[in-house]
Amino acid sequence: MNFGVVVFPGSNCDADCYHVLKEVFREPVEYVWHQESSLKGLDCVILPGGFSYGDYLRAGAIARFSPVMAAVTEFARQGGLVLGICNGFQILLEAGLLPGAMRRNQSLQFRCHYTYLRVENTDTPFTNQFSPGQVVRIPIAHGEGNYFADAPVLAEIRKSGQAVFRYCTPQGEVLPAANPNGSLENIAGIINAAGNVLGMMPHPERCAEAILGSTDGYLVFASLIHWWQRRNSRAS
Amino acid sequence: MPANSQQEKIKEGSWREMGLTDEEFARVKELLKREPNYLELGMFAVMWSEHCGYKNSRPVLKLFPTEGPQVLQGPGENAGVVEIGSGLAAAFKIESHNHPSAIEPFQGAATGVGGIVRDIFTMGARPIALLDSLRFGSLEGEKARYLFGGVVGGIGTYGNCIGVPTVAGEVFFHPSYEGNPLVNAMCVGLLRKEKLARAVAAGVGNSVMLVGARTGRDGIHGATFASEELSEASEERRPAVQVGDPFMEKLLIESCLEIIDKGYVVGMQDLGAAGLTSSSAEMASRAGTGIEIDVSRVPRRETGMNAYEVMLSESQERMLVVPRAGCEEEVQRVFERWGLTAAVVGRVTDDGIFRVRDGEQIVAEVPVRFLTEECPVYCREEKIPAYYEERRSFPVESLPEPADCGSVLLRLLSSPNIASKEWVYRQYDHMVGINTVVLPGEADAAVLRIKEAPPLGLAVKTDGNSRYCFLDPYRGGMLAVAEAARNLSCTGAEPLAITDCLNFGNPEKPEIFWQFRQVVLGMSAACRALGVPVVSGNVSFYNETRGQAVYPTPVVGAVGRLGDVEKRCTQGFKQAGDLIFLLGPLTAEMGASEYLSVVHGVEAGEVPLVDLELEKAVQEVCRSLISQGCLCSAHDCSEGGLAVALAESCISGGQGAEIEIDLAAAESAQGKNLPAVRKDGVLFGEGASRIVISAAPSNRAAVEKAAREAGVPLLFLGYVGGDRFTVKLKKDGKESLVIAVPLTEMTEAWQGGVSRWMEQ
Numbered sequence: 001m002n003f004g005v006v007v008f009p010g011s012n013c014d015a016d017c018y019h020v021l022k023e024v025f026r027e028p029v030e031y032v033w034h035q036e037s038s039l040k041g042l043d044c045v046i047l048p049g050g051f052s053y054g055d056y057l058r059a060g061a062i063a064r065f066s067p068v069m070a071a072v073t074e075f076a077r078q079g080g081l082v083l084g085i086c087n088g089f090q091i092l093l094e095a096g097l098l099p100g101a102m103r104r105n106q107s108l109q110f111r112c113h114y115t116y117l118r119v120e121n122t123d124t125p126f127t128n129q130f131s132p133g134q135v136v137r138i139p140i141a142h143g144e145g146n147y148f149a150d151a152p153v154l155a156e157i158r159k160s161g162q163a164v165f166r167y168c169t170p171q172g173e174v175l176p177a178a179n180p181n182g183s184l185e186n187i188a189g190i191i192n193a194a195g196n197v198l199g200m201m202p203h204p205e206r207c208a209e210a211i212l213g214s215t216d217g218y219l220v221f222a223s224l225i226h227w228w229q230r231r232n233s234r235a236s
Numbered sequence: 237m238p239a240n241s242q243q244e245k246i247k248e249g250s251w252r253e254m255g256l257t258d259e260e261f262a263r264v265k266e267l268l269k270r271e272p273n274y275l276e277l278g279m280f281a282v283m284w285s286e287h288c289g290y291k292n293s294r295p296v297l298k299l300f301p302t303e304g305p306q307v308l309q310g311p312g313e314n315a316g317v318v319e320i321g322s323g324l325a326a327a328f329k330i331e332s333h334n335h336p337s338a339i340e341p342f343q344g345a346a347t348g349v350g351g352i353v354r355d356i357f358t359m360g361a362r363p364i365a366l367l368d369s370l371r372f373g374s375l376e377g378e379k380a381r382y383l384f385g386g387v388v389g390g391i392g393t394y395g396n397c398i399g400v401p402t403v404a405g406e407v408f409f410h411p412s413y414e415g416n417p418l419v420n421a422m423c424v425g426l427l428r429k430e431k432l433a434r435a436v437a438a439g440v441g442n443s444v445m446l447v448g449a450r451t452g453r454d455g456i457h458g459a460t461f462a463s464e465e466l467s468e469a470s471e472e473r474r475p476a477v478q479v480g481d482p483f484m485e486k487l488l489i490e491s492c493l494e495i496i497d498k499g500y501v502v503g504m505q506d507l508g509a510a511g512l513t514s515s516s517a518e519m520a521s522r523a524g525t526g527i528e529i530d531v532s533r534v535p536r537r538e539t540g541m542n543a544y545e546v547m548l549s550e551s552q553e554r555m556l557v558v559p560r561a562g563c564e565e566e567v568q569r570v571f572e573r574w575g576l577t578a579a580v581v582g583r584v585t586d587d588g589i590f591r592v593r594d595g596e597q598i599v600a601e602v603p604v605r606f607l608t609e610e611c612p613v614y615c616r617e618e619k620i621p622a623y624y625e626e627r628r629s630f631p632v633e634s635l636p637e638p639a640d641c642g643s644v645l646l647r648l649l650s651s652p653n654i655a656s657k658e659w660v661y662r663q664y665d666h667m668v669g670i671n672t673v674v675l676p677g678e679a680d681a682a683v684l685r686i687k688e689a690p691p692l693g694l695a696v697k698t699d700g701n702s703r704y705c706f707l708d709p710y711r712g713g714m715l716a717v718a719e720a721a722r723n724l725s726c727t728g729a730e731p732l733a734i735t736d737c738l739n740f741g742n743p744e745k746p747e748i749f750w751q752f753r754q755v756v757l758g759m760s761a762a763c764r765a766l767g768v769p770v771v772s773g774n775v776s777f778y779n780e781t782r783g784q785a786v787y788p789t790p791v792v793g794a795v796g797r798l799g800d801v802e803k804r805c806t807q808g809f810k811q812a813g814d815l816i817f818l819l820g821p822l823t824a825e826m827g828a829s830e831y832l833s834v835v836h837g838v839e840a841g842e843v844p845l846v847d848l849e850l851e852k853a854v855q856e857v858c859r860s861l862i863s864q865g866c867l868c869s870a871h872d873c874s875e876g877g878l879a880v881a882l883a884e885s886c887i888s889g890g891q892g893a894e895i896e897i898d899l900a901a902a903e904s905a906q907g908k909n910l911p912a913v914r915k916d917g918v919l920f921g922e923g924a925s926r927i928v929i930s931a932a933p934s935n936r937a938a939v940e941k942a943a944r945e946a947g948v949p950l951l952f953l954g955y956v957g958g959d960r961f962t963v964k965l966k967k968d969g970k971e972s973l974v975i976a977v978p979l980t981e982m983t984e985a986w987q988g989g990v991s992r993w994m995e996q
Contacts, residue, residue, distance in 0.1 A: 012399020016670045054483030141665040
């Protein structure tokens with residue numbers, strides 16, 4: 001499965017995603033420079049965490065105008081798999097590939113720590129290796145992760161199971177006390193209606209190896225690879 | 237002699253405003269054999285400031301051992317570099333940004349991070365970790381809370397954006413820092429040995445490029461500002477604080493590392509204090525060349541700037557690059573790809589002169605060495621302060637023994653100096669780079685894996701107890717180095733070298749200079765005994781407000797190596813039934829402790845003396861047991877003593893513990909009598925060279941054997957388990973329960989110690 005990791009000048013988790021795909025999964029992976037306008041040959045594009053163009057205005061607000069985002073939009077329209085992590089999620093929202101918007105954390109402070117997430121939907125290319133309702137431990141690191149959507153959009157998200165990850169207690173309860181940033185309905189990650197674009201604030205690439213203290217993030221990438229292999233074996 | 241429009245005669249006394257004394261001004265004239273013009277005078281003033289010239293500290297800094305087989309680059313460059321194995325090296329340095337942070341905490345701290353990061357990638361090293369050592373006044377004060385919040389926010393905002401994890405550090409609160417907080421930032425970088433770059437302007441005829449941010453009027457005379465005491469008037473210096481642009485820094489990191497990696501660079505130097513003046517002068521000085529800068533070619537962000545302003549601006553995120561002849565276009569292409577403009581602003585010459593042009597006109601012409609080597613050096617007068625003997629001889633044994641040691645423990649755990657610093661580190665991205673395998677709060681030092689050469693790892697830590705240094709600077713200096721090294725050893729890492737940031741008051745006061753020299757002597761003794769040379773560092777004097785100096789504060793940044801990072805050790809107890817030991821002597825000395833300060837309101841008594849031979853042996857035993865996989869936890873006894881160390885291991889591990897301290901057993905383990913010990917001394921005293929370890933029962937024999945063979949005292953203390961922390965003291969055959977506290981209560985006290993002040 002061919003992965004591409006987009007590099008904006010201010011991306012800083014690009015090398016981490018690259019490392020996990022190359023060294024942990026041994027899958028072909030390449031960097032995609034932000035001025036690229038073609039994603040030819042790629043099966044999955046990852047928009048990594050970081051501060052794309054400094055993000056002094058609003059996270060992702062400038063990145064959406066970059067040449068590569070035009071290509072990512074077209075890639076997604078054709079059914080290509082797109083995973084946005086942290087800043088990548090923010091960019092997907094700004095680019096309109098996912099519904100809703102990000103506000104600053106309720107605390108108005110950056111937050112970096114492990115969070116517990118409940119996997120709400122395992123019927124996606126990104127989560128099929130989790131079990132339904134599984135509670136996983138994946139860290140966050142962001143200042144703008146306070147997810148917002150208006151009532152009709154939120155209702156749609158709820159109805160169609162688009163809220164894939166929710167912040168929860170270690171016991172799996174979705175409670176305000178487990179919400180690190182003020183996100184509506186404890187939303188940590190959402191998928192588009194077509195099911196091929198996922199954005200999540202927590203960083204799965206930071207916990208895909210035992211040495212880092214959790215391997216729960218491994219399952220996000222494993223899901224992608226599993227989904228891809230199954231689809232291709234069916235096709236052949 | 238330069239001729240230009242700014243050539244009007246300098247005003248009487250203008251050198252004093254710039255920070256030069258009358259004698260120094262006379263010396264400038266003597267060297268030049270003429271009057272300097274205004275720009276030249278400004279150049280001398282910044283280059284001869286304490287901040288750039290180290291004129292008060294140089295002779296004392298020579299006392300530090302700086303060599304060792306692991307050292308690839310000692311002091312004198314932008315950072316020190318040590319070999320870590322597998323063809324790799326670590327570059328690291330610590331630096332202060334105290335004065336800017338005192339008047340503009342957010343930007344002052346942010347730009348402090350930016351500056352130290354540039355020092356690291358200038359060496360060709362990719363920055364992989366940041367550490368911050370912070371000192372503020374008591375959190376009871378509103379000003380201290382404002383400064384603390386701003387500084388932490390600034391560090392986070394900058395470090396998070398550039399993608400370098402902030403993995404460790406310490407925060408200490410004390411009234412002496414009320415008006416003058418300390419903000420020391422350390423950066424560690426990783427490089428391949430053969431890529432080691434130096435900041436030299438070599439190769440006569442080579443062009444000199446300026447890259448990064450445009451030059452503005454910010455920060456003019458920042459170096460001078462950093463070299464004077466703070467006062468009410470300091471508020472007016474706010475424009476001397478620069479504003480950081482971390483995104484620009486990120487672009488510089490990537491592009492500069494790329495041109496070094498591709499071999500396009502002769503030398504590179506960041507523009508820090510004293511901007512273009514000091515970077516040019518230092519690069520030429522190291523290479524023994526001359527340098528010519530044309531200010532008309534410097535890209536600016538403000539109009540109407542004159543040569544003086546351009547040469548002295550401290551605008552952030554700028555680098556000076558001397559490309560290899562013939563590589564100029566390639567260098568331009570790399571910078572363009574990252575959206576940066578690089579301007580050729582000068583060239584390397586062979587005449588040893590620092591020449592500044594404004595187009596066709598020469599506006600300054602000074603031999604490089606006048607600015608660097610000829611900087612005056614002062615050997616200041618020393619005097620033992622009046623407080624020293626009085627505080628030292630204070631009869632601590634006259635203080636009443638507390639009735640309830642359990643409540644004392646809870647008070648200490650919630651003291652901001654001991655309590656959890658989660659409120660701080662949760663605002664820092666400490667995981668980016670996916671190398672942090674021991675996170676903040678999990679051990680005495682952070683541990684990073686080295687993905688380039690598994691299973692190699694690095695442990696990093698800053699340390700420095702200023703109360704010790706105030707009460708006894710020599711012993712305090714020793715303790716600072718010993719503790720930093722011990723922290724590394726507690727993770728299993730072998731200390732390789734240190735960097736230091738020496739924060740003191742006004743060195744022109746004999747008492748301050750005495751503190752300074754004694755601290756350096758103590759540190760040097762410990763460095764020699766423990767085999768850890770000083771490879772880089774920074775001195776920050778004039779940390780005073782209204783004539784009151786901060787406590788003498790040497791901050792030691794230590795870097796250690798783990799051959800096998802899979803065998804790293806953390807501080808939390810792991811498994812019920814594990815055995816707990818004290819490695820090192822059981823002591824009861826209470827002097828200079830956090831306990832005396834928090835509970836009795838006394839900062840006095842004798843500072844614990846480090847037995848350096850014993851210290852070394854204790855650390856060696858600890859590391860060797862960790863590398864054999866014999867230990868489940870290791871935690872240094874420092875502020876709060878044995879009881880706090882045990883409690884912290886309980887809290888970190890989510891385990892209770894049942895402890896019995898048998899004084900008779902301790903006496904036989906140490907082969908000497910413990911005269912009339914007090915329980916508060918045993919529990920909360922801060923004797924050096926001690927580590928609380930735990931091990932599975934099956935490893936008991938191995939632990940005892942290792943300690944015995946090294947001649948290190950080992951005392952069995954009890955067992956991990958349960959949901960309470962209990963301590964019994966057995967003395968003269970009688971046993972008494974002195975502490976019995978539920979784990980939840982300890983955890984709560986410890987977790988809320990800082991946040992309760994900051995979340996009101």
